[in-house]
Structure formats: C-alpha cells, structure tokens
Amino acid sequence: MVIIHYFKLLAMFLVTSILLTSAFSAAHSKNPSASSSIEHRVDSLLTMMTLEEKLGQLNQLSGRWDEKYITAEDSEMIKQGRIGSFLNVAGATNTRKVQELAMKSSRLRIPLLFGMDVVHGFRTIFPIPLAESCTWDPVAVQQTARVAAIEASASGIHWTFAPMVDIARDPRWGRIAEGSGEDPCLGAVMAAARVRGFQGDDWRDPSTIFSCAKHFAAYGASEAGRDYNSVDVSERTLREVYLPPFKAAVDAGSVSLMASFNEIAGVPSTANHWLLTGLLRGEWGFKGFVVSDWNSVAELQAHGLAASRSEAAILALQAGTDMDMVSRIYQNELVTMVCENRVSEDLVNQAVRRVLRAKFVLGLFDNPYRNSNPAREQSVILSKPHVDLARHVAQKSIVLLKNDKNLLPLSKTLKTIAVLGPLAEDKIAPLGPWAGAGRPEDVVTVLEGIKSKVSPQTRILYAKGCNVNDDSMGGIVEAKNVAQQAEVVILVVGEDAGMCGEGACRSRLDLPGVQNELVKTIVETGKPVVMILMNGRPLIITWAAEHVPAILETWFLGIQHGHAAADVLFGDVNPAGKLPVTFPRAVGQIPLYYNHKSTGRPYVDDNTSTSKYLDISNSPLYPFGYGLSYTTFSYSDLLLSNSRIKANDSLRVSIEVTNTGKVKGDEIVQLYVQDEFGSVTRPVKELKDFRRITLNVGEKRNVEFTLTSAQLAFHGRDMNFAVEPGTFKVFVGTNSAELLETRFEVVE
Numbered sequence: 213m214v215i216i217h218y219f220k221l222l223a224m225f226l227v228t229s230i231l232l233t234s235a236f237s238a239a240h241s242k243n244p245s246a247s248s249s250i251e252h253r254v255d256s257l258l259t260m261m262t263l264e265e266k267l268g269q270l271n272q273l274s275g276r277w278d279e280k281y282i283t284a285e286d287s288e289m290i291k292q293g294r295i296g297s298f299l300n301v302a303g304a305t306n307t308r309k310v311q312e313l314a315m316k317s318s319r320l321r322i323p324l325l326f327g328m329d330v331v332h333g334f335r336t337i338f339p340i341p342l343a344e345s346c347t348w349d350p351v352a353v354q355q356t357a358r359v360a361a362i363e364a365s366a367s368g369i370h371w372t373f374a375p376m377v378d379i380a381r382d383p384r385w386g387r388i389a390e391g392s393g394e395d396p397c398l399g400a401v402m403a404a405a406r407v408r409g410f411q412g413d414d415w416r417d418p419s420t421i422f423s424c425a426k427h428f429a430a431y432g433a434s435e436a437g438r439d440y441n442s443v444d445v446s447e448r449t450l451r452e453v454y455l456p457p458f459k460a461a462v463d464a465g466s467v468s469l470m471a472s473f474n475e476i477a478g479v480p481s482t483a484n485h486w487l488l489t490g491l492l493r494g495e496w497g498f499k500g501f502v503v504s505d506w507n508s509v510a511e512l513q514a515h516g517l518a519a520s521r522s523e524a525a526i527l528a529l530q531a532g533t534d535m536d537m538v539s540r541i542y543q544n545e546l547v548t549m550v551c552e553n554r555v556s557e558d559l560v561n562q563a564v565r566r567v568l569r570a571k572f573v574l575g576l577f578d579n580p581y582r583n584s585n586p587a588r589e590q591s592v593i594l595s596k597p598h599v600d601l602a603r604h605v606a607q608k609s610i611v612l613l614k615n616d617k618n619l620l621p622l623s624k625t626l627k628t629i630a631v632l633g634p635l636a637e638d639k640i641a642p643l644g645p646w647a648g649a650g651r652p653e654d655v656v657t658v659l660e661g662i663k664s665k666v667s668p669q670t671r672i673l674y675a676k677g678c679n680v681n682d683d684s685m686g687g688i689v690e691a692k693n694v695a696q697q698a699e700v701v702i703l704v705v706g707e708d709a710g711m712c713g714e715g716a717c718r719s720r721l722d723l724p725g726v727q728n729e730l731v732k733t734i735v736e737t738g739k740p741v742v743m744i745l746m747n748g749r750p751l752i753i754t755w756a757a758e759h760v761p762a763i764l765e766t767w768f769l770g771i772q773h774g775h776a777a778a779d780v781l782f783g784d785v786n787p788a789g790k791l792p793v794t795f796p797r798a799v800g801q802i803p804l805y806y807n808h809k810s811t812g813r814p815y816v817d818d819n820t821s822t823s824k825y826l827d828i829s830n831s832p833l834y835p836f837g838y839g840l841s842y843t844t845f846s847y848s849d850l851l852l853s854n855s856r857i858k859a860n861d862s863l864r865v866s867i868e869v870t871n872t873g874k875v876k877g878d879e880i881v882q883l884y885v886q887d888e889f890g891s892v893t894r895p896v897k898e899l900k901d902f903r904r905i906t907l908n909v910g911e912k913r914n915v916e917f918t919l920t921s922a923q924l925a926f927h928g929r930d931m932n933f934a935v936e937p938g939t940f941k942v943f944v945g946t947n948s949a950e951l952l953e954t955r956f957e958v959v960e
Contacts, residue, residue, distance in 0.1 A: 250572045254565055260320060262293075263547055263557065266564045269296035269322065270535050271543040272503065281306055290324070291317040294543055296567060297325040297535065299373070302649065307368025308584035315580050323571060323580035327371035327424075330410075330648050331390055332356070333770060334363035336598040337643050337650035340748060341376065341402070343609040343767035345392040346789035346839070348880045349904050350405035352605050357409025359598050360648075362419040366589040367649065370574060371422040373470060375406035377457035378427055381803040383793065384437025386716035389645055389748030389768070391432065393792030394805045394836060396453050397899040400460035407464040415573055418582045422570065425461035427472030427505060428481060428492070430454040434474055437802070438717050443474045448892065448927050450476065459496060467500040467570055471533055473508050480515045482508045483524075488532030501566035503535040504528065510539035521545050526555045534563035594654065599772065606769035606776030611789035612840040613763040619740055620762050621783025621842060622700060628671045630698035631659050632691045632734060633705045634680045634727065635746045641680075641706075644748060644768030645713025654771045658704050658744060661774025665782050673698055677734075680708045681724040688730050695737045702781070703734055703760075704744045709768060712748030721752045721799055728755065735759050744777060750795040757833055765791075786842045788878035788904075790947065795834035800825070806836040806948040807895040837882050837899075837947035843873025845907070850944055850952040856959050859935040863919040863956060867944045871907035880904050881915045884943040884951065890936050891929040897943055897951075917944075924958065 258266070268289075275282050275298055282290075282301060289295045290313045301310055307326050314324045332338045338356040347353065357375070364372060376390040379399055392402040403425060410423040430450055434441040445454065458469070471488065472481040481487055482504050492498045509528045510521065518524035522545040529542065536542040549555045575582060592598070612620070622629075635641050636659045639652040663672055677691035678684060695701045705727045710716060722728060732755070735741055742762040745751065756763065764787070766777050779785040796804045813822045815830045824830055846869070853864035869881055881904075884897040900923045903915050919942070925935045937958050945951030 250569060253572055253577070254568045257320065257322070257568060258561060258564060261564070263550060263560070265293040265320060266560055267543050267546055268292070268294040269564045269567045270560075271295055271540060272297040272299060272327070272535050272537045273540070274299050274538050275301035282310055287313055290314050293318045293320060293322065295324065296322070297327060299327040299537070301326055302328055302367050302369060304366065304368050304584045304586040304589040308581055311580050311584060322568075323576040325370050325571060325576070326368055326583070327373060328364065328369050328648070329374065329646050330360050330364045330369065330372035331374045331376065331646035332644065333360050333602070333650065334367065334369070334648045335593045335650060335654070336363060336602050337647050337654070337770035338602050339606050339609040339769045340389050340644040340767055341391055342389050342393060342748065342792065343769060344605060345398060345402050345792040346611050346767070347605065347608040348398070348790055348902055349608060350401050352608060353402055354405040354409040355601060356605055357406045358412065359601055361410045361412065361421045362592050363598065364648070365419045365421050365583045366585065366592045368584045369421060370576070370583055371424065371468070372410055373424045373426060374410070375403055375423065375425060375461065376427070377403040377425050377461055378430075378432035379454050379457065380432035380793070381805045382432075382434075382437035383721060383749040383796070384717055384719060384799070384802060385432065385434060386439060386645075386712045386718070386748070387714055388432070388793065389712040392457070394794060395792065395807065395899050396456040398792055398902070399457040403457040404460040404464040407461050407466045411465060411467070415575060418585075418588070420574070422467040422574065423461070424468040424470050424503065425458055425466045426470035428458055428469045428502070429472060429487060430476055431472040431474050439715050440473045443476050445476065447931065451927055462492075462496050462498050467573070469498070469500070469502050471502055471504050471508065473505050473511070475515060480508070480512055480517055482533050483512055483517055483527040483531045485531040493532065501534040501563070501570060502532055504533050504537045504539075506537050507539045509533065509536045509541045522549055525549065529555060529559055529563065534566050602770050603772035603775050603779075606772045607779050607785045609767060609769060609789055610776065610780050610787050611765040611791055611838075612780075612787040613765050613834060613838075614757060614760070615840055615842075616761040620742060620781065622742070622781055624665060624670070624782050625667045626670055626699050628673065628698045629662065629666065630673045630675070630695045630701045630739075631662055631704070632675050632677050632695060632701060633703045633730070634676055634678055635706055635708070636674065636702075636704040637676070638708070641708045641746055642768055642770060642773035644709050644770070645716070647709070650771065656772055656774035658702075658774045658777050661776070661778035662702065662781065664775070665778040677730045678726050680727070681711070683726060685726055685729065688726070688733050691730060692733050692737060695734050695739050698739060701734055701737075701739045701741045702744060703731060703741055704746060705731060706746035706751070707748060709748070719799070721749065723751065723753070731756055731760065742781065750793055752796065752798060754797050754833060765789075783842065786875055786877045788839065788841055788880065790837050790839035790880045791834055792836070794832045794836045797831075797833045798828055801828065801830075801832075804832055807898050809893050810896055835947050835949040837880070838949070839880070839947070841873070841877045841879070843871055843875045843877040843909070845877075845879045845946060846870045846872045847945055847952055850942070850954050852942065852954060852956050854956065856957045858960075859937065859958055860921050862921065865917040865919060865942055865944065867915050867952065868912055869905065869907065869915055870912040871909055874909060876906065876908050878904055878906050879946065882945060882947065883917045884948065885919065885924065886941040886943070887924070887926065887936070888939045888941060890926065890938065894926065897941075897948065899948070
C-alpha cells in the first residue's frame with residue numbers, strides 16, 4: 213500500500229507539473245524582479261571578467277572516466293578561472309572538493325557546472341529510452357526522469373546531457389536505443405516529458421537539474437545508419453520529421469541544447485548559424501545555451517569546413533555554439549582571435565552571459581554546494597521507491613510480439629522449466645548503453661526473476677547455449693539436452709549492451725553470433741518455446757517470428773529487468789507495450805517507417821511496375837504501434853463531430869473500445885491522419901494523438917480526441933505552415949496497420 217500511495221502522489225505531482233510553464237521561463241516571466249536581478253548580476257560580473265576568464269566559462273573539460281575526478285592541470289586551470297564546467301565528475305564528496313577550488317582559489321569565485329550523461333537513470337537504471345517509449349505513457353517517463361534527477365543531483369550533478377530526442381528511421385544506427393523511435397509526434401511527447409522530469413518546476417529544489425536536448429539536429433538521419441555520418445535532408449523534412457521533438461523540448465523549458473556531430477546539407481551543426489541562431493534563437497525564441505558535442509568544434513577541421521583550430525573556433529562561436537566540450541579551442545584560440553579583431557568580444561560576451569545566467573538561475577552563486585550533500589546522496593540512491601518504479605516502468609515497456617495458442621502467461625506451478633541463452637544470466641546487458649552510475653550487482657537477471665516467481669516445486673534448468681557474439685557452437689548440444697527435459701523453454705537472446713549506443717552501428721541486424729542456430733535447434737525439439745529478446749534496436753527475427761510460438765521484446769530494462777520479465781511471463785502483469793519503431797523483415801528494406809510517402813506508383817502486390825522488391829514484401833514484420841496483450845480489444849463506431857470544418861476549427865473524434873477478452877488490460881488507442889491532396893505530397897498517415905486506457909473484462913469506453921488546426925497544418929510549397937483546404941482521412945486503431953477510417957473536409 214505504501215508503494216501504491218507513493219506512485220499516486222508522484223503521478224499527481226507530475227500531471228500537475230505538465231500544466232505549468234517551464235521553470236527556466238518562469239524565472240524570467242513569473243517573477244520579473246528576480247529575472248531583472250539575475251540580469252543585473254550577470255552584467256555586473258561580466259564587467260569584472262578578463263577575456264581569459266570569460267572564455268573559461270565557455271570551456272568544458274572531462275574528469276577521468278574511471279575515478280570521476282580531475283587532474284592537477286585541471287586544478288590549476290580552475291584556480292585561474294579557465295574552466296567553467298566539467299563532465300564526468302560525480303559524487304557528492306568529489307564535486308564538493310572540485311567546487312571548493314573554484315570558490316576558494318579563483319579570483320571571481322564563479323561556481324562550476326557539473327554535467328553527466330544521465331540518460332535513463334543515474335544509479336537506479338531504468339529501461340533504455342527506446343524501451344520506455346513503448347509505454348506510450350509520458351507520465352511514467354516523466355517519473356523516471358524525475359528520479360534520475362533526484363539521484364544525480366544528490367551525487368553532485370547539475371546538468372544531464374539528455375534527453376536524446378533524435379528521430380531514427382534506420383535501426384542500423386546504434387543510438388536509436390537512446391531515443392523514442394521513428395515518429396515525431398510520439399518523440400515530441402516523450403521529449404517534453406523527460407525535460408519536465410529532469411527540471412521539475414522549482415529551481416530552488418536541490419533535486420532539480422538542467423536538461424540538454426540532443427543532438428541538434430537530424431543526427432538520427434545519418435547516412436547508412438553509420439554514426440557521425442553526413443545528413444542530407446530537405447528543409448521540409450527537417451522541420452516536419454526531425455525538429456518537432458526539439459521544439460517540444462524547448463517549449464517545455466530545456467535550459468540547454470547540444471549541437472550534433474553531423475552536417476546538414478553541407479554545414480556541420482556545430483557551425484550552422486541558420487540552425488543555432490536563426491531557427492533556434494530567432495524563430496523559437498530559445499533563451500538557454502548551446503554546448504558542442506564531444507570535441508565537435510575541433511572536428512570542423514575533419515569535416516573540411518575549417519582550415520585551422522582558430523577558424524573552427526570562430527565558426528562555432530559565430531554560429532551560436534556557446535560552450536566547447538573538451539577540445540579547449542575556445543580557451544586556447546579565441547584570445548588571439550579577439551585581440552586581432554577576427555571575432556568580436558561582444559559575441560564572446562553573449563555566450564558567457566547565457567552560461568552565467570544558467571548558473572544564477574540554478575542558484576549556484578548563492579549555494580555552490582547545493583548538490584554536494586553526502587547524507588542526501590546516501591539516502592536517495594537506490595531507495596526502495598526508486599527501485600519499485602524501475603520495476604513498474606520496466607513492466608510497462610515490454611512488448612508482446614507473438615503468442616500462439618495463448619502459450620503465455622505460463623503457470624507458476626510447471627514441473628520443469630528450461631532457461632536457456634547467453635543473456636539469461638547476464639548482469640551487464642540489462643543496464644544497456646549510457647548506464648550512468650549503474651552497477652551490475654544492482655541487476656536482477658532474467659534467470660533470477662524466473663526463480664523468484666515460480667513455486668518451490670518447480671525445477672529450473674539452465675544452460676547458456678552459446679555466447680552473444682562469437683562462432684562457438686559447443687554449448688548448443690548441452691542446451692538441447694536441457695530443453696528436452698523441460699515442459700517449457702524460455703530462451704533469452706539478443707545483443708549485449710556494447711552492440712548499441714554511440715559508435716555501435718551494425719550492418720546486419722539478425723541475432724549476432726550463432727544465436728539463430730541455437731534458436732532453431734531448440735525449436736526443433738518440439739518443446740513450447742518462449743523467446744525473450746534483449747536488445748537496443750529492432751532486430752531481423754523473420755525465422756523466429758514464423759516458428760517460435762511466443763516472443764517478448766524486453767529491450768534493456770535496467771536493474772529490474774529480470775523481475776519485470778518474470779512478472780509478464782507468469783501473468784502477474786498483462787503486457788501492453790507498443791512499438792515506437794518499425795521492425796523490418798530484412799535489412800534491405802531499411803529505412804522502413806510507417807509515415808512514408810505514397811509515390812506515383814504505389815505498391816501493388818501483383819504488378820512489378822510499382823514501388824516494390826522482387827524478393828520480399830514491402831510490409832514490415834511488425835508495424836509501428838504494434839503490441840499484443842493477454843486480452844483482446846475491439847474498435848467500433850468511429851465518429852466525427854463534423855464532416856466539414858474551416859481551417860481554424862477543431863474536430864472531435866470518438867471511438868468505442870471494448871475489452872473482449874478474459875482479463876483486465878491496457879490498450880493504447882492511436883489516432884492517425886492523412887491529408888489526401890496538398891500543394892506538396894503528404895505521408896500515407898501521421899500519428900497525431902494517442903490514449904493509454906485500462907479496461908476491465910467486458911468494459912466498453914468511448915475514447916475522444918480533439919484534432920486542432922496545428923495538427924492538420926504542414927509546410928506547403930511556399931514553406932508556410934498552414935492548413936490547406938481539402939479532404940482528410942482519420943484513422944483510429946490498435947497500431948499503424950490495423951485501423952478504422954473515415955473522412956472529413958476542410959473548406960475555405
């Protein structure tokens with residue numbers, strides 16, 4: 213009861229905070245006198261700073277990855293006022309020691325800002341963001357970000373390099389694991405939820421940390437799914453697909469953004485004035501600061517944009533990159549450039565003002581040690597409510613892909629269960645990439661979760677079978693022998709955590725190593741098989757999808773992976789997750805995404821002169837929005853409030869959803885729209901809204917949506933964002949492929 217009460221209170225707080233304007237904006241709009249005071253303090257401090265000290269505020273260095281501490285050279289630079297921020301320095305005691313150098317030994321006593329990649333938890337590791345997005349539950353996602361902020365702030369962190377909001381349509385790209393998938397609508401909702409979770413609604417709260425929406429922009433469109441690669445998209449595609457989650461993060465109050473590694477149409481983001489200044493600050497009115505990605509200012513030379521380090525520094529600063537991460541270019545090159553009048557000191561002042569303003573807003577000048585409290589650190593790290601939340605959200609992140617003959621849920625009183633596969637007992641993989649301060653000893657494995665769930669009379673047999681990614685077949689015979697002794701086989705396969713994330717791109721997406729051979733061998737025994745996937749991206753599992761009776765997509769679920777998986781396996785939790793990304797049948801289909809264009813020759817199965825392959829269907833293995841349940845749902849009576857509306861009107865859409873199965877369950881009702889004819893071609897459908905609902909057995913509910921003019925507008929031939937008159941299709945259903953539809957018209 214205490215746990216349930218905690219979740220209810222936390223959910224009430226988060227729902228309320230959704231309605232609030234961003235805390236960063238509030239510091240400037242809700243309390244004008246406070247805002248005026250901050251600006252006055254920033255201006256006064258700026259007049260006292262030397263050029264070297266100003267550039268120090270724009271200089272971010274990294275602590276040592278292993279010890280989260282700094283070097284003797286770093287210490288001297290702090291005393292000289294030549295460092296404004298650190299990443300990878302963590303721990304309440306460590307950060308206090310480093311902060312004391314700045315506050316006691318530097319001339320102007322300007323506090324340091326400590327940042328870290330707190331992507332899906334600090335010590336309490338939650339599901340990877342791609343998995344969390346399967347919940348289609350922004351309140352739950354906001355809860356995990358809030359807990360991450362509570363733990364990170366208690367360990368001295370002021371600033372997280374998250375959320376990663378890049379739209380990704382190519383699962384070969386390793387960093388798809390860090391985002392919310394392929395859709396701009398779902399991505400925008402999740403981006404805003406994470407910003408609100410990290411930043412809370414009161415800067416005076418010591419558990420508040422800055423968010424940093426990354427990577428600005430279109431990093432997920434890297435050619436060939438290869439990290440750091442070039443991007444070449446039209447401005448229309450950029451605005452309609454890749455930018456909406458960033459706009460949502462800015463609107464939610466994100467204090468900072470990170471420029472992406474990639475170029476867009478020939479201009480690297482770090483030096484892209486149109487992107488960082490014209491669009492971000494001009495059109496969107498962003499008031500925060502922009503940090504480069506790791507060494508990306510220096511990499512302007514490798515791009516072929518800058519002929520020297522000094523030129524790279526000038527291009528990045530002029531574009532609107534305020535803080536340089538680790539390359540030291542601003543610190544080492546810009547003093548000379550300003551003295552030679554090659555770059556204006558006023559431009560330096562603008563960047564410094566943004567960084568100082570953020571430090572004042574967070575209250576660091578008033579209390580530089582606010583996040584360096586060992587007692588608070590000890591009390592909140594891995595607290596019971598945090599671990600309970602990790603289990604709860606992990607349960608909601610699991611997607612049931614297949615369940616022939618209702619093999620699942622399993623009985624807890626089975627006599628013998630075989631648990632096989634290289635990931636069944638793995639304590640590292642569930643942490644996933646970018647696991648913050650997570651530790652393997654905190655992880656509950658799938659094998660441990662199963663053992664804790666079944667009756668004492670149930671025998672659990674285990675065999676690894678093979679490794680994740682090598683060619684050794686030696687253990688497959690043992691695994692087969694173990695399987696033959698069991699009533700049911702649970703087979704845990706997939707990727708390890710190092711096979712996704714930054715720099716971890718794959719040209720083939722089938723199960724690595726000899727895991728496919730293991731799966732085929734076990735299926736051939738004739739035993740009922742449940743396959744549990746553990747992975748950071750959609751995999752090519754075409755054979756398994758045809759031959760394995762039951763498949764659970766669990767992704768990397770964090771420290772409670774094993775318990776959450778067992779909760780679903782044995783029916784204590786009814787799975788309701790839905791895919792935020794398409795599963796292809798073959799790598800050759802990539803990029804494959806639901807909101808594609810029709811083309812002049814749309815796919816027709818029996819006509820080779822249409823947009824199709826000779827050797828495979830165009831359809832995905834599992835579509836965007838797909839996910840099964842232990843119950844069933846029916847949809848009926850799709851109704852519109854009007855068949856004709858004006859461009860500035862809204863439209864109500866309603867549908868009846870009924871639980872037609874035998875158990876209580878959650879359903880995610882999805883609303884899509886197609887503009888049938890426009891001044892430019894439009895996607896075949898686009899997600900516009902969704903609802904997650906809970907229905908008892910036999911319960912029917914009317915679900916209502918409101919379509920607004922903003923949801924119907926797009927960038928037309930003249931690039932103006934507007935609603936064009938014409939006919940629209942409305943689709944509502946259980947996933948992007950199984951939908952009811954109707955029509956309405958927008959008139960002049």
